[in-house]
Amino acid sequence: MAANVFDTVQQALVPASGPGSLSHGILVLLLAPAELLPTVQRLKGEFAFDIFLDVTAVDWLRQTPRFEVVYHFYSTLHKVRVRLKTRVDEADPSVDSLVPLYGSAAFMERECHDMYGIRFRGNADLRPILLYEGFVGHPLRKDYPKQQEQPLVPYRS
Amino acid sequence: MDAPFRPIPNPVRSIFEGTLRDDSVIVNIGPSHPATHGTVQIIAELDGERVLRTDVHCGYLHRGFEKECEDHTWHNLIPYVDRLNYVSALINDFAYCDGVEQLMGLQITPRCRYLRTLLSEYSRLVDHVTCLAAGLMELGAMTAFLYLVMIRDYMYEHLAALTGARVTYTYGRIGGLARDLPEGWLKRLEEILVQYEDFITRVHGLVDRNRIFIDRMRNVGVISTADALSYGYTGVILRSTGVPRDLRKDTPYLAYAELEFDVPVGIMGDNYDRYFVRMREMDESVYMMRQLMEMLPDGPINVDDRRCTFPDKPLVYSEIESLINHFKLVMDGPGVPAGEAYSAHESPNGELGFYLVSTGGGIPYKVHCRAPSFVHMGGAHLMLNGGQLADIVPTFGSINMIGGECDR
Numbered sequence: 001m002a003a004n005v006f007d008t009v010q011q012a013l014v015p016a017s018g019p020g021s022l023s024h025g026i027l028v029l030l031l032a033p034a035e036l037l038p039t040v041q042r043l044k045g046e047f048a049f050d051i052f053l054d055v056t057a058v059d060w061l062r063q064t065p066r067f068e069v070v071y072h073f074y075s076t077l078h079k080v081r082v083r084l085k086t087r088v089d090e091a092d093p094s095v096d097s098l099v100p101l102y103g104s105a106a107f108m109e110r111e112c113h114d115m116y117g118i119r120f121r122g123n124a125d126l127r128p129i130l131l132y133e134g135f136v137g138h139p140l141r142k143d144y145p146k147q148q149e150q151p152l153v154p155y156r157s
Numbered sequence: 158m159d160a161p162f163r164p165i166p167n168p169v170r171s172i173f174e175g176t177l178r179d180d181s182v183i184v185n186i187g188p189s190h191p192a193t194h195g196t197v198q199i200i201a202e203l204d205g206e207r208v209l210r211t212d213v214h215c216g217y218l219h220r221g222f223e224k225e226c227e228d229h230t231w232h233n234l235i236p237y238v239d240r241l242n243y244v245s246a247l248i249n250d251f252a253y254c255d256g257v258e259q260l261m262g263l264q265i266t267p268r269c270r271y272l273r274t275l276l277s278e279y280s281r282l283v284d285h286v287t288c289l290a291a292g293l294m295e296l297g298a299m300t301a302f303l304y305l306v307m308i309r310d311y312m313y314e315h316l317a318a319l320t321g322a323r324v325t326y327t328y329g330r331i332g333g334l335a336r337d338l339p340e341g342w343l344k345r346l347e348e349i350l351v352q353y354e355d356f357i358t359r360v361h362g363l364v365d366r367n368r369i370f371i372d373r374m375r376n377v378g379v380i381s382t383a384d385a386l387s388y389g390y391t392g393v394i395l396r397s398t399g400v401p402r403d404l405r406k407d408t409p410y411l412a413y414a415e416l417e418f419d420v421p422v423g424i425m426g427d428n429y430d431r432y433f434v435r436m437r438e439m440d441e442s443v444y445m446m447r448q449l450m451e452m453l454p455d456g457p458i459n460v461d462d463r464r465c466t467f468p469d470k471p472l473v474y475s476e477i478e479s480l481i482n483h484f485k486l487v488m489d490g491p492g493v494p495a496g497e498a499y500s501a502h503e504s505p506n507g508e509l510g511f512y513l514v515s516t517g518g519g520i521p522y523k524v525h526c527r528a529p530s531f532v533h534m535g536g537a538h539l540m541l542n543g544g545q546l547a548d549i550v551p552t553f554g555s556i557n558m559i560g561g562e563c564d565r
């Protein structure tokens with residue numbers, strides 16, 4: 001069942017995505033940033049991937065492009081997951097926002113923007129969500145020191 | 158001399174730049190409000206008692222979970238994942254361990270598989286009891302609250318007899334469990350389940366057809382199926398809108414494929430449906446636990462794999478290979494091959510996912526938790542807008558946002 005869906009998805013999307021692979025029961029597709037939005041549109045419209053589960057990024061420091069933005073989708077019809085990955089460079093870490101397609105994108109993209117500084121074009125509300133206004137830097141980047149402190153309330157001396 | 162007064166900058170910038178109408182007013186609720194259980198801030202624009210629009214902020218409990226994970230061995234993260242959803246910590250443990258086991262290509266032993274399933278259902282029961290008890294108390298149902306919390310305390314004590322802790326158990330291990338069941342544990346479990354059934358019947362009697370309860374819950378905090386799917390809702394809230402999506406049925410993991418159970422769904426997607434779906438799910442959990450108590454096989458609870466399982470203590474003291482093995486596991490961490498995995502378990506709140514990236518070795522490159530509470534907060538305004546100010550509290554309670562998991 002799952003394998004059939006994956007075959008169909010792969011056949012339909014391979015021209016855009018290149019070969020996919022199966023990782024622990026999840027179909028993984030690597031995309032160019034420009035192909036992300038059209039691919040997700042087709043995943044949602046043609047293959048019933050109706051839940052946008054998660055977006056996060058992986059910081060491959062000293063590689064180019066540096067950031068890998070990772071998306072997970074789920075289909076309540078086929079009961080399978082798909083993972084999309086796209087690489088963006090440090091100089092312009094921006095991808096298209098999925099807000100026009102999924103409501104859940106708004107909050108999850110805010111978190112990813114907080115943590116990695118990925119800019120989501122089309123998400124008008126990228127205010128800090130887990131961090132606070134005025135926080136400098138993106139803490140989950142590998143070059144953000146773990147011990148660095150930015151107290152909002154000054155410590156008593 | 159006193160230091161000069163310097164105002165602390167506001168950590169939150171509201172999205173509202175002004176009021177929609179001349180006679181409406183913007184109020185701030187939280188982050189520490191006595192009536193909401195959870196550290197969340199809701200900026201609401203009100204027309205009298207009616208909520209026009211809301212801006213929900215979380216993050217007040219953010220403690221850098223994912224950053225901290227990148228600095229410790231895979232084993233050392235187990236106490237951290239406990240503190241995500243601290244009401245059902247065992248499910249976090251098992252979901253995380255499942256992800257690492259996928260990366261390592263491990264197959265857990267049959268006894269461990271059934272025990273994890275049993276304890277997952279036990280955790281779900283505790284979580285739902287807690288959520289319902291708090292939700293009912295917020296509506297003034299003090300008796301129901303005391304009944305449920307009393308039962309919950311029996312369960313906490315009982316889990317403490319197994320794991321040594323009441324709330325944050327640290328009981329999962331990569332490739333197994335911390336220890337096997339103590340003597341007489343299953344007998345006591347059956348006693349607790351019988352008492353649970355007695356008290357849950359009383360709660361049904363007190364609440365289900367109670368006029369006040371129905372007036373406060375029916376058609377309050379409604380979310381449609383389309384909105385719930387679009388906003389990534391999973392778990393009880395999605396099922397309350399009528400979608401029977403349950404990972405235990407859809408993509409069975411652990412021993413769920415061998416169990417018989419129903420997936421209760423609601424009709425309207427309102428607070429009353431969420432209450433009832435939780436009540437029904439607890440019955441199903443008890444049904445599953447009774448099946449699992451019958452099915453539980455004997456045998457080892459840990460896989461026999463030197464990459465992750467600690468050698469027996471007497472061997473550590475008597476032979477050099479075991480001593481080195483123990484030392485390497487503590488100092489370097491388990492040998493997890495490079496790769497990535499996403500493990501998803503059906504937590505009491507919805508899909509709890511762990512996205513793990515390993516570059517090989519004992520320390521993770523990245524650990525990301527797909528927390529259902531956080532995603533649910535992203536659509537909370539849909540359930541709050543248009544309702545009454547006083548309904549924010551029960552609606553928020555029925556979403557069951559857990560700060561530790563939401564803010565990580």
